[in-house]
Amino acid sequence: MKPSFRFLQWCQSRPGGTALLFVLTTGMLVGYYGWLALVAPPPPTYYLDFGAAQWIQASEPSDNVCFRKNLYLSETPKYAWLQMAGIDGFRISVNGKQATLGQAAQPGVESEVLSLTSGGNESVICDITHYLLQGTNTIAVNVTRGSFPGRAKLVCRGGVIDQSGKLSEFSSDKSWRVALTPGTIPALIPWTDREMDDARWAHAEVAPSERTGLTQPVTLPPVLLQQPVKGKWIIDERPGPVRNTIFQRHFDAPNGNTDAWLQIAANGNFSVIFNGHFLGDFTDSSPTIHFLHLKRWMRAWGNDLSVQVQGLDALPTLIAEVCFLSGGAEAASIVSDHDWVLPNSRLATTIGSYNYAGDHWGLPSKTASPAGLPSVEATRQTIAGIILMLIIAAAIFLGWIWSGRLLAKRHKWEIGRALGIDATLHLPALVATATLLLLRYDIRLRPDSPVKVEFFLGLVAMLILPRLLAWASRKEPGPSLFWAWERWRGWASSQNGFWLALGVIVLASLAMRLHGLTTFSLDQDDILIRNYTMGIFDRGYPSLSFYNHVMRITTYELVPYPIALSCFIFGWSDWAFLLPSAVFGTLTTLLLGLMGRNLFDWRTGLLAALIHAFNPLNVFWAQHLFHPSQDQFFAILTIWLFYRAIRQPGKLDGKYFYAVCFCFCLTYLSWEGQFFLLPVLAVTLMLMYPGRWGWLWEPHLWIGLIVVGSVVLIQLSLRKMVAPGYIFLGYGLNLLTPSLYFLNPESDPFYYFSSVLVTEPHVLLTILCIAGALFVWRNLAMRYCLLVFVGLLLCYSLFLPVYSIRYFYFYQALLILTACGAFFLLWDRARELTLEWRVPRLLAWGSGIAALLLVLGTATETGFKVFRLSEQTPQGRAHIDPSLRYGIVRQDTRSAAEFVASRLRPGDIVLANLTQAFYLYGRRMPDYALNTVLAARMIYLDEYQSYRHKFVGIPNVRNLRDMQSLFGQGRRIWYIGGGPVIEGQNELKDATDFVTERAKIVYSTYHAKVYLWDGTAFPAQQTVANPALPPQPDIPPEKPAPEDRVLEELNWAQNGKPLSYPRVTKSNLYPEWTHQKVSEPDPARVNAKLKVQPVQPPREPEKPESDEKASE
Known part of the structure; x- marks a missing residue:
């Protein structure tokens, strides 16, 4: 007698859990797609027809x-x-x-x-x-x-x-x-x-x-926006209390229409109800036409539209039009006229042109976006959608049970084997549903085009047809069906095949990182590391020098040394500076391939290396001079070596553990924020082998910890000791320390989840990691990668008081590796379920290849452009981080600096918030730096009695008073601004507005603008000079340059070729004032009084500088 089949016990087994994963995931995805297609379809979108218009x-x-x-x-x-x-x-x-x-x-x-x-x-x-x-x-x-x-x-x-x-x-x-x-x-x-x-x-x-x-x-x-509303103003001359009335219209929908919209406006507050569905309340200070989509609630006959209007200070009036569209063109319409019904079966009065409050009452303006669903209707749709999704998921689950039993009965199989084979028949529908949902975010398609009822019926068919093929099959094929794959797999898994494939990927990775390496100029962080690297050649260690102080580097201590080696070999150029980051990024690709093969298998290693080679985030930071590329390499190497050190439960491999300690020191000295690796690795060790505490008595552990602790303490001590005392004011990122930041109301624990994990390159990788955590937890390597990744994610989200995508970059390679490992582990389990049965195995293989291409395409932007996954504001705006997408420009600091430097006259003042960039590419120090965020770190020098920039030592413009004093010198002022104004900082906004409202933009490039003020506000005759020309004779003599201007002498003939400065080749592309002296005509209104509004609200008088010093 055969033992009875226990379903719950079978689901806890390896094949049962895998089968349950496939079925439940398919049920939830198809159910969610049914929710979108049947209950809450996305709003329609339309392409614009520009006719004969030209770009x-x-x-x-x-x-x-x-x-x-x-x-x-x-x-x-x-x-x-x-x-x-x-x-x-x-x-x-x-x-x-x-x-x-x-x-x-x-x-x-x-x-x-x-x-x-x-x-x-x-x-x-x-x-x-x-x-x-x-x-x-x-x-x-x-x-x-x-x-x-x-x-x-x-x-x-x-x-x-x-x-x-x-x-x-x-x-x-x-x-x-x-x-x-x-x-x-x-x-x-x-x-x-x-x-x-x-x-x-x-x-x-x-x-x-x-x-x-x-x-x-x-x-x-x-x-609808290319023509005025056709309705007429209608009025209720005998409204109810507080000028409240209801306008009603009963109508039938014309035949052949495919869409229906309501345009409506009123002279007060109004609400709309259509066929029993509340569509929202509207409150406008002046009449505005709103658009409401009616198609989802439209019936062929017996439609009822009810609008309740409350006049603000007059009798309630209304103008409306129900438009029926077919093929994008208007097919019919129902307008507001005398057929609309008022309470007590009265008819509305048509007023046409209505004289209201002394103003002509014409057509109101139209909004440019449709009205959203009110909370009541949205909640109703959500509840209905959840119920439908659960019903579909339950139907798919019950269909799986019924189909499995039928398959077992037909072929005389065990129930477990039949259910496992039937579960693989869900894979085509699973992959197809995931693809349709992702295509909603592809910019090459309309958001609503992949969500249709027809596609939902197709998914249902994909769940039925494979079963028909399986039921119709009479015998099992021989084991030679996949002989070609087995043969290729044996070659690829060999040493020669793996190294050949990995070598091609690494070369492609290097090519990706070297391509366009110097297309963009160095940014502020890059230039800071560059300046520290110069200190190695000048003083033998990374440092900055200005005035009588030498500032040693107190963070990123090891980053300048590989850069110095590159400059020593290849010369002094941006390419030589950036080369080490590209090399470290390429080495990380190689390291990830080897680590994947060691922890999982050759397929995981090759796929992880391939994704890392072409992932936008990795390519971006490999082309930066800053620390992330070097730090990621040492961090991943540390994590891999630690896994090899703890492979035996309760023991530490001394050889690998000492290597872990050495690599951690390199990681920590590349960036001190990697201190979180220590507690994360410790917790991971305890969770990997619960109850195995033998490693506590290993001498290797305590020797390594003493060395690591000494390095950390020495570094922290040097940070306090090397800085000159009583010189720095404020704080910077290098002073941030771990804390319980998640208790702060301003913290955002889900920052990395919303800004990185669910964005286009990482969304499928995140889903695969979740699947691995739920169903492949028993795999030792998978458990290790998940524990380390989740631990680092929690530490940087909860305990570091600052968020940045580059802080996720260090362990992003773990996300890639974990996802690839989970993918192939699930692939192997699906392969085990199908055994040698022809139809299920063919479907499983085809679905696996399609899923592989889907993961690879989204993670590397190959074939898929799901850019609508970027987080949007209610106004439709989106901030796109250039590190998460190819083809996004970075700040161009070189062109702006060269433009100003080539047009300077004696006595000109240069004000910059791109201070280091102007010093590098302009070959001179700016006169002033804009630093009005008082919390930022700055320097106060007693010998100059002024606040100075913390890196270059020039005077700081801190607030509006300093800016007014600067403009009071009456000399030409160049302002080099980069990036938008930081909102919420009144001092910064007032100071920058003072410049931008009085000066002219003379040059603009990527995320940088150059403003020029000619030094006069109310001249009798304005001499508008071209910055590219020498001073004109009629210009009064300039004041001498400030004595405290700092200039660093560099041998540019030895460091590189002379820079070439672009000139304006077509003068009429720039305004005429840049190259011609003009008189004061009336259109320029120069003789008019300058429109300078006082800062609102007025601020309290500021203390004199001497009082501030005394208080300090």
Whole structure:
């Protein structure tokens, strides 16, 4: 008698757990897809039709371009619209007012579109009626490209409907004006103002057309924004209490429509109910047309629309239109008229043009985005979706049980074997569902296109058809079916095959890191390490020198030495400085391949090395001079050696443990934040072998800990001892120490989860790690990698008071290795379940290869561009970290510094927050540094009685008072700014606004701008000088340079070739004021009083500097 089958006991076994994983994962994914397709489909999106409009750009390559188009209107328009696409971000202004994208009725609110793509084209369509005036109107667009390489360009199409209903269209062409810099003083006249004369601006040139598939869709049907609402204003002349009434409309949907939208506005607060579904409350200070999508609740007959309106200070009025669309065009509409019903079966009154509060009551402005679901309806959909997902998952689970029993009965198998084989038949549907869900975030597709009812039915078919094939099969195939794979596997797993494949991957990794190594200039952190490296040649150890002080490096102590060796061999150049990081990044690829083979098998090693070689995060930091690349190599080497040291339970391998201690010291001296490795490895050892404490009596342990502890204590002591006493004020990142930061309300324990783990390169790797933790925990290597990775993730999330993606980078290789190990362990288990059964094994192999390509494609941006996974704000903006994606520009500090250095005159003042970059590429020290964040670290020197920059020792501009004093010297001031203003810091914003509102932008490049103030505010005649020309005779003599200006003498003839400075080759691309002396005409309004508004709210008087010193 056969023993009875115990399902729960079988699920706890290796084949049972694997089968249960496949079935439950498939059930949840298909159920979630059914939730999206049947209950809560994503909102529809639409592509814009630009017709014959042309892409335009400046004739000179630039990432930041200003475009202007002047339109003359003989009368105020009845309606006007504008649609635009640009690379990558753009800001639209109409007659000097920001054309807001969220609320077109609030022209004073600034709005900005930031691209969610790398090389994609963000698009928008909006109503600009209320911005246009009779006469000349100006459309100004500032396009900023964040992807590289390429130029900033745009395509535009718009239309104006006059009072008679005639449509006149305009589009982007050669008639548009273009400039690389605005050329105006914002406090006098913004470049977006229609009064500005742009006659000297260059004409745009036609650019090659961009790929249509990369232009992102909009969330509203363009046809609704390209024409005014057709409804009429209707009113209830006898409303209820507090001017409250209800407008109702009963209608049937016309045949053939595919979409339905409601446009609605009122003169007060209103709420909308459609077919019993509450669609939201709306409160507007002035009437604004909102868009509501009705398709999901639309019935063929008997639709009821109810709108409750409360007039604010007049009788309640309403204007609305229900639009039915077919193929993107309007098929029919139901407008607000006298057919709408009021309470007590009364009919509404049509008022047409309504005279309200002395103003003409015309067409309200339209929003540029649809209204979202209210919380009530969203909660209802969520509950219904969860119920449907659980029902589908339960149906798939019960279908698996029934199908397995049927398969066992037909072929006379054991129940466990039949259930295992049937579980592998779910793999095609699992991979297909995961692919469809990922394609929602691919920028080349509309977000709603991969989610359709038809696709859901296809997934159901994929669950049924494999079973039919399995049931129809009568006999098992012979074991020779996969002989070719077994033969290739034997060759690949051999020494020669593995090393050949790994060598190709390592060479490809090196090529990826050397390609474009010096395309971008060194950033501030890179230049800091470069300056410390120079100290090795000057004083024999990494250090900085200024004034009478020598500042030893107190963190990243080992980072400068490989760089110094590279410079000693290859010379003094950016390429030689960056080469060690590229080499360490390549060595980490090799190390990960060897570690994967040692912990798991050759497949894991090769896949992990391949992902690491082409992963954007790893390539990014391998092209930086900073410490992460070197630190990651030593950290992963330490983790691998520690695993080899503890392979035997309760014992330590002394040879490997001493190597661990040595590598940890190298890691710690590369960056002190790796101190977390010590407690994490200790906890991992205790959890790997619970109850095995024999390693505590190993002498190797205590000898190694004494050495490591000595190194740590010596390093911490030197950090306190080498710095000159009473010179530093404030604090920096190097003073941060581990603490219980998770108790601080400002902490974000899920920072690395939301910013890294669920982003496009890592989302599938994270899912595989979770699967490995749940179902492959018994594997010793998998357990070790998971414990170390989770431990480091928790330490950096909870105990370090600062967050940065580079702090995740050190152990990111563990995420890759763990995910690859889990993938192939599950692959082998699926292979074991199928045995030699033809159909299941073919399906399992095909699904495994598809899943492998899916993981590899997302982790390396090969074939998949799921960039919509980037975290977005409610306004549709997204901050894209350049380390997580290919093709994102970094800050260009070289061009800005060279531009200023080649145009300096005697007596000019240079103010920079890119201080070290200007010193490196401009070959002179700036006069002042902008450092208004008082918490930042700075230096106070008694001999100069002033605050100084902590790295270069020049005077600091700390606040608005210092900035005003600087401008009071009456000399030309160059300001080199990099990056956006830090929001929330009033001192910084006031100081930078003081510059940017009075000076002109003379140069713009990637994340850096150059401002120039000519030193005079109210001249009788303004001499507008070209910075590239020598001083003019009529310029008064300049004041001598400050005595405390610090210059470091460098032998540039020996260190490298002389730098070449680009000149303006086409002067009309830059504003005319940069190269011509002009008189004071009225358009420039120079004789007018400078519009300088006092800082609001007024601040209390600041203490004199002497009082501050006394208090200190």
